[in-house]
Amino acid sequence: MKYRIIPVTPFQQNCSLIWCEESGAAAVVDPGGDLDRIRAAIDEEGVKVEKILLTHAHIDHAGGTAELARALDLPIEGPHREDDFWIQGLPMQAQMFGFPAPEIFTPDRWLEDGDQVTVGNQTLDVLHCPGHTPGHVVFYHRESKLALVGDVLFQGSIGRTDFPKGDYNTLVRSIREKLFPLGDDIAFVPGHGPMSTFGHEKASNPFVSDHRG
Numbered sequence: 001m002k003y004r005i006i007p008v009t010p011f012q013q014n015c016s017l018i019w020c021e022e023s024g025a026a027a028v029v030d031p032g033g034d035l036d037r038i039r040a041a042i043d044e045e046g047v048k049v050e051k052i053l054l055t056h057a058h059i060d061h062a063g064g065t066a067e068l069a070r071a072l073d074l075p076i077e078g079p080h081r082e083d084d085f086w087i088q089g090l091p092m093q094a095q096m097f098g099f100p101a102p103e104i105f106t107p108d109r110w111l112e113d114g115d116q117v118t119v120g121n122q123t124l125d126v127l128h129c130p131g132h133t134p135g136h137v138v139f140y141h142r143e144s145k146l147a148l149v150g151d152v153l154f155q156g157s158i159g160r161t162d163f164p165k166g167d168y169n170t171l172v173r174s175i176r177e178k179l180f181p182l183g184d185d186i187a188f189v190p191g192h193g194p195m196s197t198f199g200h201e202k203a204s205n206p207f208v209s210d211h212r213g
Contacts, residue, residue, distance in 0.1 A: 001122045001144045005189060006041050008034035009099070013060040016148055016189055018141075019047040020120025027119045029053045029139065029148050030061040030191070031068045033099065038068065053117060054078040055150030056136040057086035058163075059093035059102065061191060066103035075108040077117055080128050082165075083135025111137050127178045131171020132159030140182060147188040147198075153179060155196040158207045175201075175208045 006015045009032045017038070019026035026047035031038055042049055052069055054062055056079045069076050086093075090102045111117070113128035117139065127138040132151045136159075139148040151159035153175050161168040179188075184199025202210055 001119070001141050001146065002045075003146065003189065004041055004045060005195075006034075006038055008032050008037060009060045009063070011060040011097075012192060014189055014191055014193075015061075017041050017045065017047070017049075018119055018148070019045065020122045023120035024048055025050045025120030027051045027053050027117075028068065028074075030055055030150065031064040032060040032062060033064045035064050035068055035071070038064070039071075049074060050119070051117075052076045053139060053148075054107065055138065055148065055152075055191070056133045057083040057090070058133065058151070059090060059097060059099050061150060062087065063090065063094065063099055063102040066105040069105065076105060077109040078107060078111045078126070079133075079137050080112065080130075080135035081110040082130065083133050085165075086133060086135070113137075129171075129174035129178050131161060131167055131169075131174050133163065134165045136174075138179065140186075145183070145186050147179065147182065147186055149179065149188045149190055151191040153188065153201060153205075153208070154190045154192060155194050155201070156205055158205070159191075172208055180208075 003018045008015045013032045016029040026049045111126045115126040124139045124141045129152045186198045
């Protein structure tokens with residue numbers, strides 16, 4: 001599976017274009033905005049987008065979802081149903097952070113822990129990783145040793161837990177019990193900032209490392 005990271009929105013959110021090399025089928029993960037930038041990347045890679053995947057429903061990750069789904073006639077998969085209140089609150093989030101007013105949408109498929117999503121001939125596992133939001137999911141492609149983790153984990157940090165229904169202990173548990181067991185060599189695309197590996201974060205991240213006090 002191939003991927004391309006496309007920073008979007010004033011928050012420089014890492015939207016990802018992922019695709020199956022065999023079939024050329026692709027998915028857009030977390031289209032938070034700047035759809036012209038996302039569509040330019042799709043054209044440059046010459047892939048055929050077949051769906052939108054969402055890790056969670058904060059505005060910088062989900063703000064452009066309804067518009068892109070309508071423009072390209074795409075189904076929306078994810079996040080977990082627990083994030084529906086965030087989807088319903090997208091207009092309020094936009095007002096709060098100065099984003100363009102987005103449309104509310106209903107995903108074609110809510111995702112649960114243990115589900116799988118497909119992109120062409122590729123299959124990604126779905127892990128429900130609450131804490132940053134209650135319905136946050138992570139997409140893991142076993143063959144590529146790649147995870148798309150949204151705002152669960154960052155290089156040297158973790159997601160905020162001061163939003164409604166966020167919980168610090170739940171987030172740390174999601175990282176240590178769901179993500180780290182996948183393996184130290186798993187690379188991950190975070191919702192913001194540079195990529196890292198679970199092994200690096202396990203060794204050095206002050207919030208979740210083996211050496212934290």
